[in-house]
Amino acid sequence: MRVRVTVMLKDGVLDPQGEAVRRALGTMGFDGVQGVRQGKLLELDLADGTSRDEVRAMCDRLLANTVIESYAIEMPAG
Template sequence: MKARVHVMLKDGVLDPQGEAVRHALGSLGFEGVQAVRQGKVIELELAATDKAAAEAEVKAMCEKLLANTVIEKYTIEIA
């Protein structure tokens, strides 16, 4: 079973890397970009065969390691 975790900074948390990308895009002539938020995607291959159990396991991974839940939010996709 595969899982994909999307991790992004929470709204209101400054994103200096996203701002650097926005500035660089403007320098390259893409003037219409008003804001950029940058995050990460983590793909996992799981041995679990039950979707609910897999989702619970990945949620525990996110809470313990994959996301800093103080400043980041995450979503989980199980396939």
């Protein structure tokens, strides 16, 4: 089973990489970009039957720094 985890900095946390991308797009003529938030997408191939709680534990313990990052889990229903 394939599970996707999207990790993003929480609102209010400075995102220097996102700001660098925003500035670079501006210098390339894309003046309408007012903000960029950069995150990461992880795709996990897990054994069938892996629970959402197990994936949440993976996020809390390793995949996300929950002090400054939030995450969203996408997994097949069932």
